[in-house]
Amino acid sequence: MNGSGWTSTSMPYLTPRADGASDAWTAEAEAAGRRGAQRILHAGEADTPAEVALMLDLASGETVIARRRIIELDGQPTELTDTYYPADIAAGTPLAGTAKIRGGAVTLLAGLGYIGVRAVENVTARMPGPEEQEQLRLGPVEPVLQLARTTYDSAGRPIQADVMIMPAGRQQLRYEIDIEVA
16 A cells, blocks of 8 residues: 555456455455445346457347446546456356355355456556546546456466556556466
């Protein structure tokens, strides 16, 4: 964490949590002496947006399970997250509902036999759309970071796609990379 913003690392969000543990966001915020929360705005079946279809290797418009959340830090919106799952993985599971999932979605997926072993993230900066600006309480010329993450299982199948929109001035992304020496 830096001064007025938040430093985020991806690893805690990609690994299943221990039985009975809270979700990774809540735990990370608590460890920093802050209060993390999330509000689920929508969950259920949706047509796959073109960008997400590419991420999940699906046809555009194919049915997926989608969850839209506003992630909050100390009562302020810090991220707008849309998460998508192939319907054959998530239909009929708590991922298709609006209730909070104990331990988070990654833990639930692992319990269903879908364990992520690789993730690919693409980060871009842009100006927000009107809905994003309103939901994130952004000023008129405040840019956002968009992080698009695809998580793959050991067979190379995409099992989850996340599109996260974050106020650029309130967020810092931190990457740690283990370099394999040949």
